[in-house]
Amino acid sequence: MDPFRFCLMLSFYMKFGSSVFSSNAPQAPAPIPNEKLVVLTVATKETDGFQRFMQTASYFNYTVKVLGMGEMWKGGDVGRSIGGGQKVRLLKEAMESLAAQEDLVVLFVDSYDLIFAGGPEEILKKFQQANHKVLFAAEGVIWPDKRLADKYPLVRSGKRYLNSGGIIGYAPYVNRLVSQWDLHDNDDDQLFYTKIYLDPLKREFLNMTLDHKCQIFQNLNGAVDEVLLKFGTDRVRVRNTAYNSLPVVVHGNGNTKMYLNYLGNYVPNAWNYEHGCSHCDDDLLDLSQLHEYPDVLVGVFIEQPTPFLPEFFQRLLTLDYPKDKLKLFVHNNEVYHEKHIQRFWEENRDVFKSFKVVGPEENLSQGEARNMGMDLCRNDASCGYYFSLDSDVMLTNRQTLKLLIEQNRKVIGPLVTRHGKLWSNFWGALSLDGYYARSEDYVDIVQRKRVGVWNIPFMAHIYLIKGTVLRNELKERNHFVLEKLDPDMALCRNSREMTSHREKDSPSPESFHMLRSPKGVFMYITNRHEFGRLISTANYNVSRYNNDLWQIFENPADWKEKYIHPNYTQIFTENQLEEPCPDVFWFPVLSEKACDEIVEEMEHYGLWSGGKHEDKRIAGGYETVPTDDIHMKQIGFDKEWLHFLREFISPVTLKVFSGYYTKGYALMNFVVKYTPNRQAFLRPHHDSSTFTINIALNNKNTDFQGGGCRFHRYNCSIESPRKGWSFMHPGRLTHLHEGLPTTNGTRYIAVSFVDP
Structure with a gap:
C-alpha cells in the first residue's frame, strides 16, 4: 500500500472510529441449538x-x-x-x-x-x-x-x-x-x-x-x-x-x-x-438369577479323522453345566472314530438329557449334517441354545458354555487358536470374493492384546446361537448350503446378509422379490477369557495302532498334555528329582497313557529281535550286548522320539549335568522286553553314549516281578522302577551296569543312548 493511501485511511479511521468498519463486517451466524x-x-x-x-x-x-x-x-x-x-x-x-x-x-x-x-x-x-x-x-x-x-x-x-x-x-x-x-x-x-x-x-x-x-x-x-x-x-x-x-x-x-x-x-x-x-458388560445375562438353566443342544461334528478325540469327549463331559440340561447330537463321518464314540456312548448315554448319534452309514454331507443338528434345536421350543462344536476344538475352560450364554448375543463364539500360531476360528475381514482377508486388528485380537467382544464376518468350529434366533431371524432351513461355499461360509453369509422369504400375507408370487427382509444377524467372537485351542487335523495318519503318539509335531500342546507325566514340570519348579545312586538321576517324564500306548504299539508291531548278537538293524550287523527289543525306527517313530528327547530330556540334562549342553541326538532308540522265558536280564556293560535314559513302561509287582538296574562301581541297585519315570546316567566310562533278572511277568523299558 502506498504511503498516501495509508495516511488517508488512518485519518478516516481516527475521525469516524472503528464502528464504521465493524458495522459492515459480516457477522457469524448464531450457532443452531x-x-x-x-x-x-x-x-x-x-x-x-x-x-x-x-x-x-x-x-x-x-x-x-x-x-x-x-x-x-x-x-x-x-x-x-x-x-x-x-x-x-x-x-x-x-x-x-x-x-x-x-x-x-x-x-x-x-x-x-x-x-x-x-x-x-x-x-x-x-x-x-x-x-x-x-x-x-x-x-x-x-x-x-x-x-x-x-x-x-x-x-x-x-x-x-x-x-x-x-x-x-x-x-x-x-x-x-x-x-x-x-x-x-x-x-x-x-x-x-x-x-x-x-x-x-x-x-x-x-x-x-x-x-x-x-x-x-x-x-x-x-x-x-x-x-x-x-x-x-x-x-x-x-x-x-x-x-x-x-x-x-x-x-x-x-x-x-x-x-x-x-x-x-x-x-x-x-x-x-x-x-x-466399554460394552462387553452391557446386557449380560445373570445365570444365577435364573430359576433354572436353559436347555442346550450340543452339536458335535466329526467330519475328518481327528487326533485326541477321546480327550475331546472328556472335556465335553467336564463342562461346568448341568448335564440334565444338555442334549447331545453327534455326527460322525469317519469309520475310524466309531470305536471312540461307542465307548463314550456306553459310558455316558444316561448322563445327558438325550444322546443322538448319526454315523457314516447315513452318508450325509457336512452341510446336511449341520442342518440336521440345527433343526433339532429349531424344531424344539424348549431348546434355549444351540452349541455347535467341531471335534478339532479342545476346550480347556470348563466355564465356556456359561460364559457364552452370559454374554447374551444372538450368535457368539469363543476365540480358539492353533497352539503357537495365528490360525484361529474367525476371520476379521473378507476379500472381495468372500474369502479370508486379514483385518488390521486380527493379530492383536488373536494374541489378546485387544480384549473384548468383536463383531466379525466369519466364524467356524465353535459357536453358540440362541434358540429364539433359529426360530425367527434364522428360521429358514438349509443355512449350510449355498452356491459352492463350504458349510461354515454358507452359514455366515446367510446370517449376516439379507434372507429372501415370503411373508405370510404376501399378496402374490410377483411381489416376492419385494419382500426381502434385512436380517443382518451380527456374529461375535469373544477373547475375554482363555477358552481352548484348535487341533490340527492335517497329516493325521490313522493306519497305526495308537495314532496320537505321532502328533508331537502337529499338536505339541495336546501331545504334551496326554503323554508327558503330570509332575514333569515339578522337576524345575519343586526340584522333583532323585539321585538313588551317584550321578544316576531319577525323574518323572512319561504319563501312564504314553507308557501303555508305546507298549501296545510295539506288541502290535510284534517283531521282537530275540536278543541275538547278529542284528542287521545296526551298523556292522553285530550287537555285543543284545537285548530283546524293537527299534523306534521300525515303527516309524524315530524322529518323533528324537524330538521328545530334545524337548523333554535335554532340559533335565542341563539341570543335572551343569555345563553340559546335549545335542539331544541318539542313534539307538528302542523298547526292551524282559521276560523269564526269553530274556530275563542283561549282563554288565557300558553304553555307547554320553548319557543314557531308561524309562520304565509298566508297573513292578503288578505287571512283573524282579527287574531293576545295578551300577557296579558304586554297588548301588535300583530295584523299584516307577512307571513313566526315567533313569539318566553316564554311559561310556563310569557307570558299568547290568539289568537285574525279571522273575515273573513282562517288563518293558524305553532306552536311548544319547550323544553317542
Whole structure:
C-alpha cells in the first residue's frame, strides 16, 4: 500500500472510529441449538444394525424418530438392485407436520448400516459452514444410472456423486424436496434425488449441494482405503485421510457393511486403548438369577479323522453345566472314530438329557449334517441354545458354555487358536470374493492384546446361537448350503446378509422379490477369557495302532498334555528329582497313557529281535550286548522320539549335568522286553553314549516281578522302577551296569543312548 493511501485511511479511521468498519463486517451466524435438530430414519424391523445405530445415537444424545417400524418392507432389495422408494414416501409423510418450522434442521439417514461418530453440535456447525439449505452425502461411485455421470457438476476436489443415505437440511426445504415424490415404494430413492440434483433450476431453487469432502457424511463404498481409525482418550473417530476430515456419520453402503462392522467395534466408544471394551458388560445375562438353566443342544461334528478325540469327549463331559440340561447330537463321518464314540456312548448315554448319534452309514454331507443338528434345536421350543462344536476344538475352560450364554448375543463364539500360531476360528475381514482377508486388528485380537467382544464376518468350529434366533431371524432351513461355499461360509453369509422369504400375507408370487427382509444377524467372537485351542487335523495318519503318539509335531500342546507325566514340570519348579545312586538321576517324564500306548504299539508291531548278537538293524550287523527289543525306527517313530528327547530330556540334562549342553541326538532308540522265558536280564556293560535314559513302561509287582538296574562301581541297585519315570546316567566310562533278572511277568523299558 502506498504511503498516501495509508495516511488517508488512518485519518478516516481516527475521525469516524472503528464502528464504521465493524458495522459492515459480516457477522457469524448464531450457532443452531441442538434441540433444533431432529433425526429421522426408516426401519421396519429392529435388526442388530438398527440397535447399533440407536446405541450410537443415544451416546451422543440425538433425538431420533423412527419411520415405518412394523411395516412390511416393500422397497426392494436395495443391497443388490434399485429400490428404497418406501423411504422417500415415509419421509414425505413425516415432513408434512414439520415443514412449517423454518429453523428446524432435519437429518435423514439410513439405520441398518450406519453409525454416528460425532454429536449434534458438531454436525450442526458443519452444516452451517456448508452454507446451503440442503446437503446430501457424496460418494465416488455413481449409482444407479452410470449414464448420468457426465451430467454431474464438476468438482475440483472431493466426491462427485450423490448418495441418498444421508440428507441434512432445513425442514421447509427438505419438505419441498420430498413433496415431489409420486413414484412407487420399490422405485429407486437415489435416482429420484439424483434427477432433482442434476436439474440446475431445481438445485438452485432448493439450494442443494453435496458433502464433497466428507465433513459430515462418510460413505465407505469406494472409500475404504481412505478411512482410518483415530484413537482418542474417550472415544474413537473415523478419519478420512484424503480430505483430512472427521466425518460425523459413517455409512456402510454397498458391499462395505462388514467394514462398517469392523469400525463399529471401536466407534464411537466401543473399545479404545485407554479403557478397553466399554460394552462387553452391557446386557449380560445373570445365570444365577435364573430359576433354572436353559436347555442346550450340543452339536458335535466329526467330519475328518481327528487326533485326541477321546480327550475331546472328556472335556465335553467336564463342562461346568448341568448335564440334565444338555442334549447331545453327534455326527460322525469317519469309520475310524466309531470305536471312540461307542465307548463314550456306553459310558455316558444316561448322563445327558438325550444322546443322538448319526454315523457314516447315513452318508450325509457336512452341510446336511449341520442342518440336521440345527433343526433339532429349531424344531424344539424348549431348546434355549444351540452349541455347535467341531471335534478339532479342545476346550480347556470348563466355564465356556456359561460364559457364552452370559454374554447374551444372538450368535457368539469363543476365540480358539492353533497352539503357537495365528490360525484361529474367525476371520476379521473378507476379500472381495468372500474369502479370508486379514483385518488390521486380527493379530492383536488373536494374541489378546485387544480384549473384548468383536463383531466379525466369519466364524467356524465353535459357536453358540440362541434358540429364539433359529426360530425367527434364522428360521429358514438349509443355512449350510449355498452356491459352492463350504458349510461354515454358507452359514455366515446367510446370517449376516439379507434372507429372501415370503411373508405370510404376501399378496402374490410377483411381489416376492419385494419382500426381502434385512436380517443382518451380527456374529461375535469373544477373547475375554482363555477358552481352548484348535487341533490340527492335517497329516493325521490313522493306519497305526495308537495314532496320537505321532502328533508331537502337529499338536505339541495336546501331545504334551496326554503323554508327558503330570509332575514333569515339578522337576524345575519343586526340584522333583532323585539321585538313588551317584550321578544316576531319577525323574518323572512319561504319563501312564504314553507308557501303555508305546507298549501296545510295539506288541502290535510284534517283531521282537530275540536278543541275538547278529542284528542287521545296526551298523556292522553285530550287537555285543543284545537285548530283546524293537527299534523306534521300525515303527516309524524315530524322529518323533528324537524330538521328545530334545524337548523333554535335554532340559533335565542341563539341570543335572551343569555345563553340559546335549545335542539331544541318539542313534539307538528302542523298547526292551524282559521276560523269564526269553530274556530275563542283561549282563554288565557300558553304553555307547554320553548319557543314557531308561524309562520304565509298566508297573513292578503288578505287571512283573524282579527287574531293576545295578551300577557296579558304586554297588548301588535300583530295584523299584516307577512307571513313566526315567533313569539318566553316564554311559561310556563310569557307570558299568547290568539289568537285574525279571522273575515273573513282562517288563518293558524305553532306552536311548544319547550323544553317542
